[in-house]
Amino acid sequence: MTNDTWGRVQRDLLEAVGKNNYTTWIEPLEFNTVENGVARFHVPTTFIGNWVSRNFGQQILMHLTRAGAEVERIEFSVAPKNGARKDAVSAKEFRTKTEAPAPAAPVVRTASANGSNIDLPGAPLDKRFTFDTFVVGKPNELAHAAARRVAEGGPVSFNPLFLYGGVGLGKTHLMHAIAWHLHRTRPDLRVMYLSAEQFMYRFVQALRENSSMQFKEMFRSVDVLMVDDVQFIAGKDSTQEEFFHTFNALIDQHRQIVISADRAPVEIKKLEERIASRLQSGLVVDLHPTDxxxxxxxxxxxxxxxxxxxxxxxxxxxxxxxxxxxxxxxxxxxxxxxxxxxxxxxxxxxxxxxxxxxxxxxxxxxxxxxxVTVEEIQRKVSEHYNMRLSDMIGPKRHRTIARPRQMAMYLSKKLTSRSLPEIGKRFGGRDHTTVMHAVKRIEELKAVDNQIAEDLELLRRMLEA
Ligand SMILES: Nc1ncnc2c1ncn2[C@@H]1O[C@H](COP(=O)(O)OP(=O)(O)OP(=O)(O)O)[C@@H](O)[C@H]1O
The missing domain is CATH 1.10.8.60 (Helicase, Ruva Protein; domain 3)
Structure with a gap:
């Protein structure tokens, strides 16, 4: 491969990654050699090498191959200054990674042709997680609409967008869908998606490599930041602190932030109050359990x-x-x-x-x-309404007892595979028509009484957790 080929590839990359990404990450790369299928580049700092390798490695490799270069792998190493090798400390640090040090200078990181496909800065995005493949129903329609709004851009109307819900309900899918959509419609924007765990990992890495400044600059220069599973940083003090500053800096610059968690901000234990309060300052949307x-x-x-x-x-x-x-x-x-x-x-x-x-x-x-069993439902509902468990199956007909009992019957029908007679039997040997009536009554009430609808949702969540 010649410098000309690299020049062509640079032009392709400019188009593929957008001007901002190009100037920050690709321009500083200095093509060095290709030997035995390995293309070597010099980078100004370890941080840049790591970042480019992780986030653009695959793209660079793909464009090099397209341009006819016989390259299987790429390596980045810090440029030796005035012909001298980079200082020994960094070299040692690099050797703690799995790659062997390169002969000319310490290896930063390697991207192989078999590695995962990373298209955007941040974590890899799953190609299957787009809006097209996301099925919308009542439980997720608000979350979907909010995610769409963010993806369609325009003035930032709610910031941050906070998506929360139980395991496997589509939070990550929606965040990836936003990123894909923006990637396609606004390639000029710097969109970054990563998990809170990765945020912490990079933060700690930056501290270790004395590159906190680059870390800060990097995160503060994105247009859209999406952090998944933010509950992960709860209790991790310095990461929370850094996250808080990043968050504030971006909000102040009117950059869009999307956050996800498995529960509402105030319910995340050991999450600093000021962070919880900032997280709630935009739109908080709940992905309900599927129906x-x-x-x-x-x-x-x-x-x-x-x-x-x-x-x-x-x-x-x-x-x-x-x-x-x-x-x-x-x-x-x-x-x-x-x-x-x-x-x-x-x-x-x-x-x-x-x-x-x-x-x-x-x-x-x-x-x-x-x-979920009928017995668990009876227990949870009686706890919720501060009533005796024995009243679930007892004869009392006063509304304060009868209504929760009906709710428990309703939940038993919805959350278990028990038949109406089986449920009736577990509620003190009641007839199946009583259970049928309870299910119907609660369905009617749910539509008109917010408190009942909310209580049911809460109970369902607790039972399915
Ligand atoms: N509405 C939906 N339409 C299509 N697929 C969905 C929908 N909701 C979830 N999925 C699929 O279910 C799987 C789990 O979704 P996802 O990873 O987004 O969950 P999550 O809410 O982020 O869960 P976790 O908290 O465990 O990370 C994915 O394969 C996703 O594509």
Missing amino acids: YELRLGILQHKVEQYRESYPGLKIQDGVLEFLAHRISTNVRVLEGALTKLFAFGSLVGREITLDLTQDCLADVLRASDRK
Whole structure:
């Protein structure tokens, strides 16, 4: 490869990564040699080398290959000043990494042709997590709408956007979808997505390498920052501190921030109060546990996608409905079940019937069944309303007792696979029509009484946690 080829690749990269990224990260690279399939570049600092390798390594490699260079790998090393090797301290630090030191100068990091695909600064994005593949239903419609708004840009209307909800409900999917959308429509923007754990890792690394300034500059220069699973930094004092300053600096510059967590800001234990309060200063949106319709929608959507990989594989009517009913834990489990089912169906070369589903997914279905019992529901509801557990099954008919009992019956119907007579039996041997009436009554009340709707949601969350 010649300097000319590198010149061409630089122009391609300028187009691919946008001007800002190019000036900050690509321009400082100095092409050195290509030997035995390894392209070597000099970089001004360790930090830049690490960053470029991690975030642009794959792209550089791809463009080099496209330009005809026979390159399998790239290496970045700090440029030796006046022909001298870089100081020994850094060299030692680098050797603590897995790569062997390069002969001319300490190796910073290597990107290989088999590495993960990283398109944007920050963590890699999953190609499957786009808005197109996100199925919208009642439980996630607000979160979806808010994410769309952020992705479509325009004036920052709520900052930060804070998305929270239980495991596997689509928080990461929505954040990646925002990043992909912006990547496509606004390639000039610097969008960074990473988990709170990665934020901490980089922060600690920067401290170790005396590159805190670059770290700060880097994070303060993004246009859109997305941090996933922010609950991770709770209790980690200096990371929280740094996060707080980064957060404030970006908000002050009207840069968009999107944060996700498994619970609401105030519910995150050991999260500094000032951070919790800042996190709530924009729009806080809850991704609710999935309902039957959403689960079915997701399954149908996935089946469409699977058709390409498994053409000709038939699925009997009723199988998806059965799965949507029985697997209510989270979408990840639901997806896993479907993947297993399709793989199994194609292996045995048979239509996916209900029988086959029950055989193939026996363990998953048992685990979901075990999830919530009528007894647990009775216990949680009586705790919530400060009533005696014995009153759940007793004869008292006063509203303060009867209403929670009806709610417990309703939740038993929704969250377990018990039939109406079975539920009635567990509520002191009541008739199935009593349970039916309770379910209907609570459904009506839920639509008009906010307090009841909220209590149900809270109870459902606690039970499914
Ligand atoms: N509404 C949806 N439509 C399509 N797929 C979904 C939806 N919600 C979740 N998924 C899928 O479920 C899986 C889990 O979602 P995701 O990783 O976004 O969850 P999460 O809320 O970030 O969970 P965690 O807190 O465990 O990280 C992903 O494969 C995602 O694509």
